[in-house]
Amino acid sequence: MNDVHVDELLSDHVRGELTDAERTRVETHLAECAACRVSRERIAHLMAELARHAPVPPPIHWGAYRAELRERLERQSSRAGALWAWMVRPAPALVAAGLVAALVYAGLPGVPPPTPGGPDPLADSTIMASRLDLLARLDVVQHLDMLEDFNVIGELDQLPEPSKS
Amino acid sequence: MESSDEQLCKDVAERKPGAFDLLVGRYQERAYRIAWSIVRDREEAKDCSQDAFLRLHEAAGSFAGQSKFSTWFYRILVNCCLDQQRRRRGWRRLVGWRDRRDEGEDATDPVEQAPAPLTDPVEQLDTERRMSRVWDLVQELSPQQRAAVTLQCREGLATKEIAAVLNLSEATVRVHLHRALSTLRKRLGDE
Numbered sequence: 001m002n003d004v005h006v007d008e009l010l011s012d013h014v015r016g017e018l019t020d021a022e023r024t025r026v027e028t029h030l031a032e033c034a035a036c037r038v039s040r041e042r043i044a045h046l047m048a049e050l051a052r053h054a055p056v057p058p059p060i061h062w063g064a065y066r067a068e069l070r071e072r073l074e075r076q077s078s079r080a081g082a083l084w085a086w087m088v089r090p091a092p093a094l095v096a097a098g099l100v101a102a103l104v105y106a107g108l109p110g111v112p113p114p115t116p117g118g119p120d121p122l123a124d125s126t127i128m129a130s131r132l133d134l135l136a137r138l139d140v141v142q143h144l145d146m147l148e149d150f151n152v153i154g155e156l157d158q159l160p161e162p163s164k165s
Numbered sequence: 166m167e168s169s170d171e172q173l174c175k176d177v178a179e180r181k182p183g184a185f186d187l188l189v190g191r192y193q194e195r196a197y198r199i200a201w202s203i204v205r206d207r208e209e210a211k212d213c214s215q216d217a218f219l220r221l222h223e224a225a226g227s228f229a230g231q232s233k234f235s236t237w238f239y240r241i242l243v244n245c246c247l248d249q250q251r252r253r254r255g256w257r258r259l260v261g262w263r264d265r266r267d268e269g270e271d272a273t274d275p276v277e278q279a280p281a282p283l284t285d286p287v288e289q290l291d292t293e294r295r296m297s298r299v300w301d302l303v304q305e306l307s308p309q310q311r312a313a314v315t316l317q318c319r320e321g322l323a324t325k326e327i328a329a330v331l332n333l334s335e336a337t338v339r340v341h342l343h344r345a346l347s348t349l350r351k352r353l354g355d356e
Contacts, residue, residue, distance in 0.1 A: 004336065008343040011317075017324055043346055046299070046353075050318035055300045057201035060211060062193060069189065069215045076219055 170234035178225035202315040203246040217242040239330045310345035
């Protein structure tokens, strides 16, 4: 504190804002220094004049002021909203692209369709049953040439029963 | 019971309806007056004070309650005014206009070289006249000195509060005030 020149403390001394130690220091100095006493009085006078002559700002219509402020606030909020919309604008496009990619992938030949919930036991049983039918008439099927006798395969159940010989 | 400024600020942060309007109602005149004391232009003062309210609306959630709401808000306000002053000075520099205020305490100012006035009654009127234009001279101080003088002599803030508003140490505020008052005294022919 002793580094501070006393005249820097004079305005706070006038306003009574110094700590006890600072006030003691200033008052000790003032008791010895006539120039600083004059300076203090002039500062006190100037501060009083500043307070007394504080200019009045030009009048303002407070209703218009608040309406303008409200408008600026709404503009600011909508700008912030537009910025957010601009930032998230790619999101729907990305979701759409993802859906298209999933559909294309699911439609590719050789790719089994997704089976949610695992294999369907009913479908498996049907396939097995149809194969058993073919196995029952294995003696006929073994003698068929591929691609030529699809009609026969389709009518296996109408063929006469094989001889037991 | 009437909500405190600090509570209203929290309500603004939570976007409670009406809280912002209440705070604006409490502070609009002070905000405009302080802004005008610093920028000394009606439209700029209106813009700066509104800017401060907009920043308050945006940043209400960051008010930690460690200082008084008024100190926190004055800080926003004074920053808006000083930013405005910097922008204006920037434009003036750009077009080659030199602001004498930018040159600090002008030692070659003829007003500063004037002798101290006599104290006879006739000259007392002159003194009164000079004092009545003291705020015009405040306008010639640097923006931070002007802000410090405005907050101290017009708004009655303590040095500690001014330091918080201007984000400076108390010692620096004292230096600003001391230099500002010395300059004013010189220009008023009081020294």
